[in-house]
Amino acid sequence: MTKYVIKRVIAAILTLWALVTIVFFLVRLMPGQPFTSPKLPPQVAQNLMKYYGFDKPLIVQYLQYMGNLLHGDFGFSMKYTNKTVNYIIGQTFPFSADLGIRALCLAISFGLVLGILAARKRGTKIDFFCVIIAIVGTSIPDFIMGALLQYFFGIKWGLLPVAQYKGFEYTILPATALAFYTLASVSRIMRASMLEVTSQDYIKTARSKGLSELRITAKHQIRNAIMPVMTMLGPTVAAVLTGTFVIEAIFAIPGMGKYYVQSVNDNDYSMILGMTLFYGVFLVTANLIVDILYGFADPRVRIGRK
Amino acid sequence: MTELNKDMFVIKGKNIEKMETISRPSLSFWQDAWRRLRKNRAAFVGLCILGVYVLLAIFAPILSKYSFSAMSVADQHAAPSLQHWFGCDSVGRDQWVRTWMGARVSLSIGLFSATINMCVGAVIGGLCGFYGGKLDMIVMRIVDILYGIPSLIITMLVMLVLGKGVAPLIIAMCIVGWIGTCRFVRGEVYRLKEQDFVLAAKVLGVSDFAIIMKHIIPNIVGMLVTNLCMNIPHAIFQEAFLSYIGLGIAPPNCSWGILAKEGIAYLRVHPHEVAIPAAIICTTMLALNLLGDGLRDAVDPKLRGTE
Numbered sequence: 319m320t321k322y323v324i325k326r327v328i329a330a331i332l333t334l335w336a337l338v339t340i341v342f343f344l345v346r347l348m349p350g351q352p353f354t355s356p357k358l359p360p361q362v363a364q365n366l367m368k369y370y371g372f373d374k375p376l377i378v379q380y381l382q383y384m385g386n387l388l389h390g391d392f393g394f395s396m397k398y399t400n401k402t403v404n405y406i407i408g409q410t411f412p413f414s415a416d417l418g419i420r421a422l423c424l425a426i427s428f429g430l431v432l433g434i435l436a437a438r439k440r441g442t443k444i445d446f447f448c449v450i451i452a453i454v455g456t457s458i459p460d461f462i463m464g465a466l467l468q469y470f471f472g473i474k475w476g477l478l479p480v481a482q483y484k485g486f487e488y489t490i491l492p493a494t495a496l497a498f499y500t501l502a503s504v505s506r507i508m509r510a511s512m513l514e515v516t517s518q519d520y521i522k523t524a525r526s527k528g529l530s531e532l533r534i535t536a537k538h539q540i541r542n543a544i545m546p547v548m549t550m551l552g553p554t555v556a557a558v559l560t561g562t563f564v565i566e567a568i569f570a571i572p573g574m575g576k577y578y579v580q581s582v583n584d585n586d587y588s589m590i591l592g593m594t595l596f597y598g599v600f601l602v603t604a605n606l607i608v609d610i611l612y613g614f615a616d617p618r619v620r621i622g623r624k
Numbered sequence: 625m626t627e628l629n630k631d632m633f634v635i636k637g638k639n640i641e642k643m644e645t646i647s648r649p650s651l652s653f654w655q656d657a658w659r660r661l662r663k664n665r666a667a668f669v670g671l672c673i674l675g676v677y678v679l680l681a682i683f684a685p686i687l688s689k690y691s692f693s694a695m696s697v698a699d700q701h702a703a704p705s706l707q708h709w710f711g712c713d714s715v716g717r718d719q720w721v722r723t724w725m726g727a728r729v730s731l732s733i734g735l736f737s738a739t740i741n742m743c744v745g746a747v748i749g750g751l752c753g754f755y756g757g758k759l760d761m762i763v764m765r766i767v768d769i770l771y772g773i774p775s776l777i778i779t780m781l782v783m784l785v786l787g788k789g790v791a792p793l794i795i796a797m798c799i800v801g802w803i804g805t806c807r808f809v810r811g812e813v814y815r816l817k818e819q820d821f822v823l824a825a826k827v828l829g830v831s832d833f834a835i836i837m838k839h840i841i842p843n844i845v846g847m848l849v850t851n852l853c854m855n856i857p858h859a860i861f862q863e864a865f866l867s868y869i870g871l872g873i874a875p876p877n878c879s880w881g882i883l884a885k886e887g888i889a890y891l892r893v894h895p896h897e898v899a900i901p902a903a904i905i906c907t908t909m910l911a912l913n914l915l916g917d918g919l920r921d922a923v924d925p926k927l928r929g930t931e
Contacts, residue, residue: 333768341773348780453917456857457909459864459881462902465888473892553771564868579869582776590777601771 326609330602337598338387338591342380345587352396352585370396370588383591392592397584403592406577411596413483414561414573420493421558425500430547432501433508437543438535440513448505455502464495464568481570492569496562500554504547511543518542545612552608556601560593653842653923660922667918670911677908681727690718692725693876701894711896713886719897722878723904729790729879731908733863737797738855744798745805746848752806753813754836760810767807770800775862779871788874793866797859805851812844846923853916857909864905880905 352370353363371379386393392403436448458466471491472480479488515521516539524534561575574593581589651659661667685692690708696716704711710719752760779796786792816822817840825835864881866872872882880901887898 329765329768333765336765336769337773340769341777344773344777344781348777348784453910453913454906456913457906458902459861459884459905461864461868461888462884462898462905465891465898466902469891564865579776582780594773594777602768605768 323610326606330606333602334595334598338384338595339380341591341594342383343376345585345590346376348582348585352587366396366399370394387595392595393588395581395586395589397581397586397589403588406589407574407592407596410561410572410574410577413571414566414575415559417483417489417492417496417565417571417573418555418559418561420489421496421500422555424493425497425504426551428497429501429504430508430544432505433547434512434535434540436505436509437512437516437539438531448509452502452506452509455498456506458498460495460499460562461564461568463498464492464565467491467495468568481568483569483571492565492571495568496558496565500558503550507547507550508543511546512539515539515543548608548611552604553601556597556604560597560600653846657846657919657922661918664918664921666914667922670914670918673907673911674915677727677904677911678731681724681731684724685721685728688718688721690721692717692721692878694718701890701897703894704896704900710900711894713883713897714890717876719883719900722883723880723901726878726880726883726901727904729873729877730860730863730881730905733790733794733797733879734856734860737794737801737859738852740794740798741801741855741859742805742848742852745802746809746844748802749806749809750813750836750840753810754817754832754840756814763806767803770803773800775800776869776871779866783871788872790873793863793873797862801855801859804855805848808851809844809848812847813840816840816843846919849923850916850920853912853919857912860905860908880908 351367353366358366367373371382374382383393390404392407395401395403395406398406432448432451436445436452439445468480468491471478478491482488483492521534521538524538529537561573561578563575563579565571566573566575577589578593578597580586581593661671694717696712699708699712699716699718701714702708702712702716704719708718708720710723713719713722748763752763775796778799779793782792782796782799786795822835822839825839830838860880863872863879864884867879867881868885872879875882883901884898884905887894887901890897
């Protein structure tokens with residue numbers, strides 16, 4: 319097991335290195351330059367280019383950047399020239415992560431419960447209700463969902479704050495909007511895999527042993543059915559935690575998503591690279607954790623290990 | 625009671641030919657799937673909605689007297705009426721025509737990118753799963769890296785090279801879009817090739833190509849079609865997102881994403897401008913999801929002959 323984990327960690331680091339390298343050269347292929355504001359005198363722009371090292375050969379720039387990266391230094395932003403990328407991430411990530419964690423808790427807990435309920439009461443009204451939620455949830459784009467929630471709960475009924483992020487009641491709407499799609503997909507996958515598991519032999523064995531339905535579901539069904547949900551959650555967790563542009567824009571949340579999209583529009587190379595790498599670390603880690611968790615959730619893997 | 629004796633019986637003999645004939649028509653895989661799909665009411669409704677939308681997308685702009693790009697100051701923000709069935713937008717363009725012009729863009733982006741992604745993903749994933757080894761390892765590493773590259777950067781690069789439009793959008797979505805299908809097909813093929821029927825074929829000396837064509841593909845084709853149905857909404861969502869951040873197709877052309885985005889600005893004063901595109905996006909997604917679910921049940925060999 320330790321060997322396996324070490325191997326996976328090395329592969330993950332190599333993946334991240336390749337990611338940075340590719341994006342490093344890709345962003346320089348994008349249209350435009352970082353300092354193209356018409357208000358900027360050409361001399362200043364030139365000095366700025368020099369300051370950021372754009373006059374040096376590409377390979378020197380690359381080596382310099384990688385060298386800084388090894389110290390955990392993402393460099394200065396090219397748009398907000400007095401701030402480092404580390405500082406901006408440090409300022410914005412807590413908001414995105416906070417919102418993301420709330421949304422994930424909501425999505426995973428409700429999604430699993432709905433999925434399990436639907437599968438256990440298959441063909442009843444409860445099942446129908448859960449399936450409807452799952453289908454509606456995956457049918458509404460997030461910007462429409464966000465705008466509708468904001469309009470009805472914020473403006474029309476005045477129950478909750480419309481925007482900004484200053485306390486618990488401010489988090490409810492954006493977290494719900496963000497959670498809805500994930501919630502729906504979790505419940506859908508969970509229902510399908512619960513039904514698949516139900517017809518397996520070990521469930522029949524458990525039932526013929528005389529276990530109660532509750533114990534069969536809790537100990538045998540859920541444990542086996544949860545694997546596909548975990549696979550799907552890996553990338554989702556990374557994406558949700560590092561901020562989503564649309565929800566943050568609608569609810570005026572000072573998170574990472576906005577800066578990410580903006581940095582691409584602004585040709586802010588160091589911001590794009592820094593945020594991509596930051597997201598990449600999350601993605602790779604989430605996938606790694608899912609793979610390791612497989613061993614804990616699936617008894618077969620555990621037996622194979624001994 | 626009369627006694628039974630031998631001459632009361634006549635030996636009719638066996639008609640072997642008759643015993644072996646199948647009296648009911650045999651159904652191919654797709655005929656059976658179609659029969660079961662029709663029985664599934666939700667999936668059939670989904671299919672009908674999609675059919676209607678496709679027809680409207682083709683014919684509505686041709687038959688209407690309005691052009692999708694003609695502006696009219698008098699009709700700014702007009703509410704739905706007999707002249708303008710869906711009302712007008714902020715510069716007085718007829719929303720009915722724009723909605724169905726948008727449908728052409730959104731539906732074709734969804735359909736083409738999902739189809740291309742499916743084909744590419746299935747071939748690459750299939751090869752990886754079937755042959756495994758070094759090829760598999762290299763491709764999976766590439767997949768990991770591609771997964772991390774922000775789609776925004778790729779989209780912008782493609783737009784730079786090819787300009788704004790439907791085709792560049794489809795290409796941009798295809799560069800990373802095949803990954804999902806690839807992973808899923810790889811897993812399926814990996815599982816299938818260990819099964820006894822493949823082993824039997826191998827023992828009989830069947831070539832790899834024939835095994836893939838005759839044994840592997842028929843087993844995954846149903847899931848692939850379902851996957852396709854589920855991927856179309858994803859592509860339409862992505863297009864809507866790109867339009868939302870201003871990276872979609874160039875005006876005056878429009879897509880559902882653009883219509884919804886433009887409408888949201890007037891949510892409080894002219895709710896119909898966002899409500900109609902939003903409702904159409906949602907019903908399309910709903911139809912595709914229902915159809916996808918129905919197809920999954922229809923092509924699942926385990927459920928065959930159970931209803």
